[in-house]
Structures are given as structure tokens and as C-alpha cells.
Amino acid sequence: MTTEAAAAPPPTLRQRVFGETPSAWVFVAPAAVIIVGLAIVPIVWSLVLSFRASDLLSPGRSVGFANYEALVKDPDLRSAIGHTIVFTGLFVPLSIVVGLLLAIALNRRIRLIGLYRTAILLPFIASTAVQGVLFSFIFDQRFGVANAMLDKLGIARQGFLGDPDQALLVIVLIALWGGVGFSVVIYLAALQDVPADLVDAARVDGAKRWGVLRHVILPQLMPVTVFLLIWQTLLSLQLFDLVYATTRGGPLDSTVVVVYYIYKQAFVLFHAGYAAAVAYVVAAFLIALASLQFIYSRWSARHA
């Protein structure tokens, strides 16, 4: 081989374009077409859009950085970001803590354990639209089950989704109901990966339940926790469907989160260019966040 290669003529044009193994392209082509068509083209197209005033209907015109300048000063966007931060700040820690507690509770051999595990996972499978409809009935201020129960307990009725001060919190609750199942599944898997001899060794050394949890199990769950932290954060920053199914941003815009704001700008108010600019800022933020996960895994691999 080596002697042949040394005597080989300079590569032909075809070889230069397609490389040494042209048939490799055959296998790559379908996937490449899909990725370019469904991901790269829209990404580039919306970048172009973000520098235009466009309603998606007429040709539009170029406005330079005006959309980006406007979004810095937009008070409605600021409050939408605020709502997203509140949602994320509540949903992510709660879904992780509650998920861990449930996973620990479910990680034992008791009767009907399969049933309990399935029950916890069920809400995670239900579609968001179904969750939205279900909970807007439960939390209806006048005729919902939630208020009927409060009545029985002698507690004052609440506005829930109909109250501008409570709606976002109720959405956090609904999201938890639907989203905790994911944390549970991940933690359950991780718990079963904790080496039994580590736990046994700790017990022999006199560790009590809390000690085992604090010093043996939790450190073992660290990589999974970091993954969940970033994954759930990415999800909550993109919250849209639950808002659309329950409140459509109301009452009084109290549940307008960033992605819903983008949708409203593009498809209700016909500011597609501006919406694209906001979307780009959000995307940049999400990419930065996702790369944290990458950096962490590199770091932990080096320090393992």
C-alpha cells in the first residue's frame, strides 16, 4: 500500500471533492439533507429575518439592528423574561428535589411497586394540552374542585388561573405534576447504579440512613443531577404549550413567558422580524447554557 501511495498521481478533481472514500457520502447524504433542510436553513433564515421588518406576508424591508435595539428597551419583553425566570427558578429546583424524594421512595422492594412507579410516570406521558384542559377545570375559580375543597377546609377561595397574582404559580404546579415523572425516572435509574458494596461498606463503618444518603448516594448522583438541572432549565426556558393551553398569557399578561411573547409578536401582532430577533437572543442564551453541561462533563471526566 505505502509504496503504491508514494507513486500515486496527484488526486483527481473528483477525489479532491469527494475524498478518498466517495461512497461514504452516500451514507451521509440523506441525514445531511434532513439536517440542512430542517435545521440549518431555518436557523439562517430567521437570522436574516431578525434584521428585517417583516410580517411574513409582504416582502418587508431591511432595518439593520433596529429590532435588537428595540428589544433592549421593550418593557413587555422585560416582564416576560421576569416571568420566565420566576417559572424556571421554581420549577427546576422543585422538580429535582421532589423527583429525588419520589425516586428514593420508589427505590425499594415493596408490594405493587410497579404500579406506583407507573402511576408517577403517567402524568409525564399525558399531553400538555390534556393537562391544560384538566387543570383549568380543577382550578376554575368559581366551580373548580380546588376551591370546593378549600371551602370544605374553611379556607378562603382562591382565584388560581384567574388571578393575575397566582396564575404563574399555578402553572408551575401543573408543570411539576407533568414534569416530575422525568426526574423520577432518571433518578431511579441512577439509584440502581449506585454500587451496593459502597452502601454496605458505609453501613459497616456505622453510617445511619441519613449518613449513607448524604455521603454515599448523593455524591454518586451528582452527574445525573447536573444533567437534570440543565435539561429542566432548558425545558422551562422554552415553556410555551402549557401557557397556550391554559391562560394564553393572561390574566393581565401575568403568564406571558418569553417564548409565548415571541409567538404573540410573530403571529398575533405580525412583527415577525422583531420576534426573530428576540428568538435569537433566547437561542444564544440556551446554547450558552447547554455548553455548560458540556464543560461540566469534560471537567468531571478529567477529575474523575
Added chain:
Amino acid sequence: MPRRTRALMTMAALAATALIGASCGGDDDDGSSGGKAKLTFWHGQTELWADCLATQIDEFNRTHKNIQVSSDTGGVVADRMLQKVTAGLQAGNYPDVAYVFGSDLANFARSEKLLDLTDSDEIDIDKFYPAARDSATVDGRVRAVPALIDNLAVVYNTKLFKEAGVPFPKDDWTWDDFRATAKRMTNDSTGVVGLGWPGTGDEDTTWRIWPLVWQLKGDVLSEDGDSVGFDGDSGEGALAYVSDLAADGSVYIDTTAGSERMNQLFQNNKMAMTITGPWNLPDFVDAKVSYGVAELPAFQGEHATIAGPDVWAIFDNGEKRSKAAQVFVAWLTSPEQTLACAQQAGSLPTRPDVLDQPGYQDYVESLPGLGKFVDNLDNARVRPTVAEYPEISQAMGKAIGLMLFQKAQPADALQEAVDKSNAALKVPGP
């Protein structure tokens, strides 16, 4: 290159072509296969009207050999039509005919793919009532065909009124009467509430305020159209009235998406009155609610109400299909066909010649209270067809929300809405 590799290359190239072809499918299909013009029709309707439209489409296809209208709805309901058609126009894959809310037409009209029907041989806009005609006209050009017309009146639950011993509303009532009635009908022990108002802050919240504004001598736009026409007393008076209703505790604020809850409450005898249009009557009959209809109240004599006409928009898919689409829409909006589905659509006559149709009396008597809505068309005005309307709607919807939740003074809320709307009216469009 070995033969095997070449064969694989060919396959890959084919696969790639197929994928690319699929992603812009429909572009190269001008629908003219076999000499027949094939039309895509997104009517966006469900249940009763959809069934009636299906029989109309069948009849049209039977009687028009050169045109084939697809009864595939595009999977869109009217609520989402705007987003779906916008996305379709952007992707170059859009219907020939779509059902569009009147308040969205001005924005669609910015697209050159929306046909200009001013000089159409098929469509004669002068045959329609003025309110319907105005809603299909943008900047003096005919850009759509009226599909449906309605208006708002008060529908009240006669059973609840009888139980409470409250006399039925009369057509000559005032907003003070309305407020007092709502208060009397609200009863926390039975869970009955006086009336409902959508509270999500979208157009469903907003359009109910315009009759009050008009009655107080204001308007959506000023006469020159450069600024809003509801600043000052008219807007403040209307908002203050909503605020008073809310302060009485006699309003159910419906914050659910699509304002469906209000109707459910009314149908379950939990809401005494609802401000609504004829489209709800078939549902009320279905739910066996006994109801009556009264005109909107007035401040001083004038019982102005609002009509929200919706339209058939025709999009340019090449000359042959455009022409066929106009033939189809002209047929669909003819007096006979308008009447054929008017009851199922909960629509009022869009054109005076419907009244001369043989089945007209049967139609009026088909639903209790329908005749009242037909007469109420005399009081009806329409929103302006301007591209900035969605922003005005949003600003005013916020102000109404602030009233319903008792979070601001009418004057302050109005000022914010006026400032936002005027700012939007000053921005040049794309």
C-alpha cells in the same frame, strides 16, 4: 469507480432529490391535472357548519365538472387560521380559499398573494350589506368575500330570571338597567353569576367594548385615521362602566383560552346573561337552555352594537385555480347557498336578496331569537380594516383586563392604551 459504488451514489442522489422534492411539495403542482382545477379549501369550521359545508362541497363538485374542491379542511380551526395561512404563505404552500376573521384581513391584504377582487367578473360586492362589504374592503379595494355576519346582543336565561322573580330585559333598557339586573341575578348561594366577560385580553375581550365606545360618541380610529378615536370621555366612560360591573361582583371573568367556560356556565344555568352573537344559539338549543334575546342596552337611546363579519379570502395559486376559486366562492355566497347553511353557521344574512329566498321564513323561525339578531343588524357597526388593529385590540384588551381585575383607574388604563395604540399607528408598516 466500482459499479457498486456508482449504483449507491445514484440511489443517494435519488433519495436526496426525493427529500428536497418532498420539502417543497405542492409547489410544482398547479392542480391542473386532467384539465380539472383542484382547489384547496380551508374553511376552519367544526361540527354543524362543517357538516353543512361538506354537503355544499359535494353539490358543487357534482354540478361543476371542471372544478374539484377538496373537502380536506387543512386540519385548521378558524381560531388558528391566521398562523396556519401565514406559515403556508411563507412556505409557498397555501390554500386557494380560506376562512379569515374580518379583523385579520387588513394584514393579509399586505400579501400580494391575496387576490384583489375589485374588478372580478365573478364576485359582485355590491350585492352584500354595507357592514359586510366594509369588512371585505381594505384601502378601497375588495380583498375578500363576506362569509358570515353576526352582531352582539344580550342572551338571557329565562329559567333563572323566572326563579329569581326578575322581569325579562326589554329592548329599550339602559346600561344602568343592565348593571342592576346583573347584580340582582348574581347569587352566591346558588352559584349563579350575572354575566361573563372574556378576560384573556385578546380580541374576544376587546370587541365587546366598542359598542359602549360608539354609544358614547367615540370610535376606534379618529376621522383622519392617524390616531385613535376613543381617547377622552368615550373610552373612559366605557372602561369605567366595565369597572363598575366588576366592582359589583356580578361578572364572571373567563380566563380560559377561547372563552369556552362562559358558554358552559350559561348552558348549565349558572350564568344569567351573556353578551354574544347568533353563532351560540344552536349550542344553546342543543343544551336545551330556555333563553330570550334582547338588544344591547344604551346610554342615551342609541342601541349601537358591533358586527364581526368574517370573510372568504382567495389566494393566488396561478390563473386557472384563482379563476376556479372565484367561481366557487361566488357560488358559495350566492343567496341560495348562503341560506342553505345560515342556520348551521349561526350566521345572519350577508346580503339583502337572501330575504327573498323561499326558505327564509323557516330559517328565521328555526332558532328562537334569531329574528331579533337579524333586526339588530340595523344597529350594527364594524371595526375598521386597518393593519394596526391587532395592536389597538391588544392595548385596549389590557385596559379592559385591568378594569375586570380592579387593578387600575379607568383614566390611567385608558391613557396607556391610547398611547400604545397611537404609537403603533405612527410606525410605518413593513
